[in-house]
Amino acid sequence: MEKLKQYWLAQQLETDLGDPRDPTQRMSFAQTAAIDESEEFPDAEIAWLYDYNLQDYYVPTSSGGKFTSFEEFVSFVRVMSRRDLNIAIAFTTMFWSFLTWMAGTDEQKETLSRQMRDEHLTMCLAYSEKEHGSDLVGGGVTATKVDGGYLLNGEKWPINRATISGLTYVLARTNPEGGNRGLSLFMVDKSQLDPKSYYNLPKIKTHGIRAADMSGIGFSDCFIPDSMLLGPEGHGLELALEGFQITRALCAAFSQGAADTCLRTTLNFALNRQVYGKTVVDMPHARRTLTHAFLDILTCDCVNIAAARGFHVVPEQFSVWSAVDKYFVPVTLEQMMSDISVVLGARFYMRDEHDHGVFQKMLRDSSIISVFDGSSVVNLHALILQRRQLAKTRKRLKPEKMAAIQQRLANSFSLDSALPEFAPQKLELFSRGADDIPQGLPLLIEELKAMHVDGAQSVIIEVIDLAEIILAQLNVQDEVIAHSAFEHGHGQSYESFELAKQYCRLHAAAACIYMWRYNRQSLGGFFSQGEWLVLCIHRLLSHFDVSLKTVPLEYYENVFQELLRLDHEDKMFSIVPFQLARSTSTPEITENHATASNLQLI
Amino acid sequence: MQQLQTSNSSSAVSPAMAIRQWLISQLAEVLSLDPSTIEAQQPLTRYGLDSIDAVTLVGDLEDWLDLELPSTLLWDYPTVEKAANYLVEEFDVSV
Secondary structure (H helix, E strand, O other): OOOOHHHHHHHHHHHHHOOOOOOOOOOOHHHHHHHHHHOOOOHHHHHHHHHOOHHHHHOEHHHOOOEOOHHHHHHHHHHHHOOOHHHHHHHHHHHHHHHHHHHOOHHHHHHHHHHHHHHOOOEEEEOOOOOOOOOOOOOOOEEEEEOOEEEEEEEEEEEEOOOOOOEEEEEEEOOOOOOOOOEEEEEEEHHHOOHHHEEEEOOOOOOOOOOOOEEEEEEEEEEEEHHHEEOOOOOHHHHHHHHHHHHHHHHHHHHHHHHHHHHHHHHHHHHHOEEOOEEHHHOHHHHHHHHHHHHHHHHHHHHHHHHHHHHHHOHHHHHHHHHHHHHHHHHHHHHHHHHHHHHHHHHHHOOOOHHHHHHHHHHHHHOOOOOOOOOHHHHHHHHHHHHHHHHHHHHOOOHHHHHHHHHHHHHHHOOOOOOOOOOHHHOOOOOOOOOHHHHOHHHHHHHHHHOOOOOOHHHHHHHHHHHHHHHHHHHHHHHHHHHOOOOOOOOOOHHHHHHHHHHHHHHHHHHHHHHHHHHHHHHOHHHHHOHHHHHHHHHHHOOOOOOOOOOOHHHHHHHHHHHHHHHHOOEOOOOOOOEOOOOOOOOOOOHHHOOOOOOOOO | OOEOOOOOOOOOOOHHHHHHHHHHHHHHHHOOOOHHHOOOOOEHHHHOOOHHHHHHHHHHHHHHHOOOOOOOHHHHOOEHHHHHHHHHHHHOOEO
16 A cells, blocks of 8 residues: 555545544534535635645646646545535536646646646536536527637526636537537636626525535626637537546545545444444444445445546546446445445434534535536436447457457556556547446456465355356347347437446446456455455346355455454545544444454555 | 448449438438438438437447547538548548
């Protein structure tokens, strides 16, 4: 772990922020609960993050910042998110700057980099409109060409940070006839506008992230100079869709932070709660429920860390990877949080009990993640449209292509391998049938069969069996796809959506195996033993009509012991369990459910 | 370069015409339309082909021609006629 430099920043930020359960610490659960109740924008906390210079990590090194890898990025976003999603999301709207890193001129990049780093400029994304929802092409905001620039007219709503931001990325119609080349993207610097030509819409009251600046912006004959156009005129939709590929995968990190806190606070409750003469954590149902939650976090880790790394390796496949990640991770973790609420009992619903009501707050705050930046339906739809090509390509893969897939997978999954610089210009609107993760499975199975594993021989046999089931299920699904009538447009059947969900589960299950195969030696201990892996795949395959061998019960117990250990040592619930801020009030762990001391991961 | 096969090899069908026919038959199939109602000079959006559908159709076109094409081809050449002419001119597709 100490070798993995990409986790150092997250670890340092943890230390500097302190234990969120301690009310005296910055961004503590007590403080963020008060911010939530006040429904006021967390100015002081955002200012602290700027003073910490965290904004530098949103700007690529080639533009003067410190961003080098999305793996590092998602790790520090998790650190913020496990404290408070209001703050994490408000600060991270800066990830929209990737639109400029992707499509801006050198001058636009230079200016933006300077403004972000020195002037603490932040941005919002003004795509949605009240009447048009996800239908971007149908949007009504116009940009009419005039001498030296454009005149903007119309309203964008609902927009996070519409009011409290200096820069607004506006998608507007530049061709009155519309069409896919009828939209252009503008980076509108509000400081250069005539204040009378634009206005902000009132704050919208929301169910979660109640302190967010959720509002909107309107323009009336608002002049913007030509220099604010991003990319060529008419390329707005293309840039918007490619930009979403970046941010959608990053959104999963918000869910992961929230999930960590929900599980940690529930575990802490279960460790200390006595009922019927027993500690809750010693009751089999609660214990298994918590174990399942930890497994779900590990599965999502494999998917999202691979995606974060994959950006650098296979950006051209992100029309698929990003859609899988944005559907799978938030939805899986939302379900996980709901599942463990039974352990917390009535307290899960209370706004001021147990860790200052952080559970219900995370539940409310995180429920928007699967909706914003393209909802689950939008992501599944994007997959459905590519599904037939994915099936065709997998069927006709040639050995030389397989070797290249294997090489890319090694880079995407080996956490200690160096990543190429992210090349956003390689993002593509469709992946041309490529998705390395399922397509590399046959070779992965061969590798597993050839693998010599000390002390985990039974696990390897089980993993091979499970990998073969994943492959067989992919084959079944590909056959169904090949023989079904393909529908374009928005008339996709309910069954197509269900099949797309299953594809995400198979993709996730395969991702777990690659993660294990490529990091077994470097991550060691619990990770290497692979019992978690068998259980994670079992959970995913339980959604399929297949019969699975029974898993030894001690696997569950060993995974639970690891969960206890990570909690006790204040480490992230993750395949890369980096050190969190040390707890200022570690509860007593009784011998009954003490951690196994021989399990040393990092 | 792809040799397009037509159903009747003795009749001289130009590459542009072969591509037109293919595009019209695909559009008719996926949008459940009568092929005779699709006019080569009309914008594809008029027949209900949305932005992502147009990208997906480029994928099918790539398969058929065994060529890698710009994913936004049907955004930039938004009629059957324009797309077919572009392919013949830029990719030297011949019968």
